[in-house]
Amino acid sequence: MTLYRQGKVPGSFYDGYGQEAVSAGAALAMAPEDRLCILHRDLAAHIIRGVTPARMFAQYLGRAAGVTGGRDGNVHFGDYRLGCVGMVSMLPDMMLVATGMAMAFKIRGERRCALTWFGDGSTSRGDFHEAMNWAGVQKLPVVFVLENNQYAYSTPLDKQFAVNPVERAAAYGFIGVTVDGNDAEAMFEATRAARARALDGEGPTLIQAETMRMHGHAAHDDMKYVPKEQVEEWRKRDPIERQEMRLRSVGVDIEELRASVRAEIDAAAEEALASPMPDPSTATEGVFHEGEAEPLGNGLARWSGFAAPEPGGEAAAEAGAVPSEVVS
């Protein structure tokens, strides 16, 4: 945000301030061979899969070293070698892509799943219905994470749907659960369970993660339409603070942790700021692929002990690592 305000970030700037647990908790439950369609407020998912902060900063700054090399804007990225598909602006198009990935897994008999995040607003579009329906009809191993952060830009929930969206899962033939989106461990558990169901052939799950968007829709939005009381109430439930409390209770030095993270972030920002802009002469390259198509690769899954291959390495990894038991 600071960089954006300094004018170093081209275009618009979206963040997921206050929603961090929705992506962190869910992504941590994924295995290396699982596939993710990540949305614009889910940066944690990218980090968990193995995208370095420096590359992410470079991406926002439109640098050549960014994940898309400057080809797409700040949030629209996904490192395919780590199993992440970059989103498009039309929402929730990626629900269908995740559904399709799950479809392929099922056809090939593989024990893995696909996961996608999408917002409350996007459930009003046709692709939500087509994806939910398709996944339900074919009983696909896909996890749909609905990030209900109370507002779609300025549109509140009561203008978006007439029913609680979690109830819709039943209409498509599968389970819907509501989870406290600001509780990282709850998110993790819900996702782990959904994944297990998927791998056992029980079909999709809709996880409604309730959270609150603490900044505007984008940096250019001052959120005037949100009642202050609502903001205050959700501030008390800040996900990072809650997790920090938990960690402190088991003896983790939070200040040290914060300092080291801060240092890492600062170093990453500096590295990104020093990196060059893309070469204009390459602007028309890369529209088509030549040669063999390379599918998505495996990402980091620390919880299962899997270290992702070096960037640029082979995707491979058919046999997925079984996620270890959750330590609660």
Added chain:
Amino acid sequence: MSSSRAETSAGAGLVDVTMPQMGVSVAEGTVVGWRVEVGDRIEVDQTICEISTDKIDTEVPAPIGGVVAEILVPLDTTVSVGTVLARIGSGSGAAAGAGPEAPRAEAAAKNTQPPYDDAPESGSRRDGRNGSAASPASAGAGAGADRRRYSPVVQRIAGEHGIDLSQIEGTGRGGRVRKQDVLAYLEEGAAEEAPLHIESPYRPESVAPAAPPLPATAPDSPTPTVPGTPPVRVAPPPEAPVPAAEGGQLSRMRRQIGEHMKRSLDTAAHCTTWIEVDMSRVEAARTRLRVTALAFMARAVIDALREHPALNAWLEGERYTQHTDVNLGIAVSLGEDGLIVPVIPRAHELSVEGLAARIKDLARRARARELTPDDVRGGTFTITNPGQYGSIMATPIINLPQVGILDFEAVVKRAVVITDGAGNDSIAIRPMTILGLSWDHRALDGALAAQFLATVKRHLEGVTIS
């Protein structure tokens, strides 16, 4: 462009048409033909009359458009330069023009421009033509009733080969020149050209088939009011009667040519020497370059003249001057009206293709009476090339004050004896020609003449093919 000279000088009264000075030394001229009558409506630049001078025959264009008010000099009258020949009244304003009415709005604008001007028009015509996904029919209908447009590919091909597009008859819509027409013209190549001819007993049947009808000629030329003299037409038709056969005088030009020839025979010590040349390499090269054999001949002669400058000289009485520059005269037949020898100045600086283009241009302008006095001056050597009719040798008359003239007649396939490296003889079929050099024995000897011819032969038989 020249639209500033258009008909807008309303109410300016009468404008004089005077006898022009065609060359510094010219003092007078003769009106040999009137193209208009009193009362005729004419356009600017339209030909009023034809004149003949010591140097050149040419036409007098109207300085403005308007109505012919007076004709002051009768036919065949010689007057001094500057004499008023006719007067034109401009009072009536816009000339409807002699050309047919074109249906488009640009027709009026078109008429005020000189007819030979191919300057591009405004884009409105183009819009009308290419309007919808419809046929190109609308394009041809009114497109250039008296002015031709050429498509990009036609212009490109013409440019690549130095073709004068006005020479080509179009078979497309509305007489449009199509790509096929240009390609067909190229195929025929040199054969299309009118023969270059000098005096000989042989009279050509059809003269100057490629000479176009001159622009803005009204189809019905009025007969001059002066009785007793037949009208002299500019582009003589094939069946034109020979003036001498009908009785009366030879034309002025004919008389002048005759005097020049007589003087030459009386002055120079004429001898003629011949040599045979194998033209097979020239034939191969000229097909590839798409030029006439005459162009190759010109280049070979130029090279020989540089090696033997005694042939590239002037002998005027006592005064003898050898030249290093070659200003090459090429005799051009004007059919009934005789011949003229336009000159390519500094011809030694031109390549074969360059010479070909110049020769073509000079011949065209000669027949169209567009030569200027400077075009016929300063020649140091002359080539005459009447070979299209099959004649093989002639005794050309030297073009004073030059000391040599080369006659290039037909190229004919003959059986010739070829000796190979081992000394074995065999018969081969080769295109052969006989070159005849008339030369002035006052200025040089037979040995030199023969050497010159041998040099020309050597150059022609050594032409690069690939």
Added chain:
Amino acid sequence: MPTMTYLQAISAALRDELRADDRVLVMGEDIGVFGGAFKVTDGFIDEFGPDRVMDTPLAESGIIGTAIGAAVVGMRPVCEMQFADFISCGFDQLVNVAAKMHYRQGLAVPLVVRLPSGGGFSGGPFHSQNPEAWFMHAPGIKVVAPSTAADAKGLLHAAIRDPNPVCYMEHKHLYRRVKGEVPEGIEETPMTARVARPGNDLVVIAYGAMVHTALEATEDLDGASVEVLDLRSLVPLDTGAILDSVARCSKVVIVDEANTTCAAGAQVAAHIAEHAFEDLDGPVVRVSTPDVPIPFSPPLEQAVLPSVERVREACRELLAY
């Protein structure tokens, strides 16, 4: 070499690919049990099973979107839109997700969308369209349009083996009306143009069904030598072949079955005007369907689709120009 119909050639290509490559998956509405609205996949489900010959829900966006997902995890999906017209329901997925993915993310999407297009049989406005121009206009999508049985097979092989999203325009009206010799085995047709008939005086540029219209219209045209160039591939467009033909013939008629404005032929015409100006001996003429929805009743439909007569007349006029 076996002779087969255009439709049989498409079937044969799909069958060959399903047999040769496990990753290939055919998906669409009514293509499995029913064998497809036009019977292209008749009998496939028995040989390959319901997983690989998939009857999908009625959801064009879903078909394309899930196909994208399958493609990026290593499958080779061949989607069918029951009629090309319905691609508009899946437009967003095709143009925004599939087409742009590689440019943005470096992630290839090896996907084929089969589009039964074209009119001429009273299909009406929603079953007769030729939507290829919409996709020529979206960078990142290849578009091919065979006119012969051999090319129908060869281009489908090429499309399936291409690592990019490919729109395969199969012309419904040619399904059973066009027959030809088709090489056995898997042979890819290159995405280039083909001279259907060589000539010198004029070239007719066309693709799909209009190639046959062009050939018929110019077979015996007052002795003129008329070339017919079958584009076969719209993206990539074989500009080399186009300019060669124009240089040789200097007169061009472009035939589009699609609506005139911004049809594929308009792009060809623009390219010729810019790059072959000095080779032209006449205006670049287009014969195309006027900008109207394709009507249902036969006299109306025949009045708008480019007929043999209309093409012949246009050629005749231009030849005489």
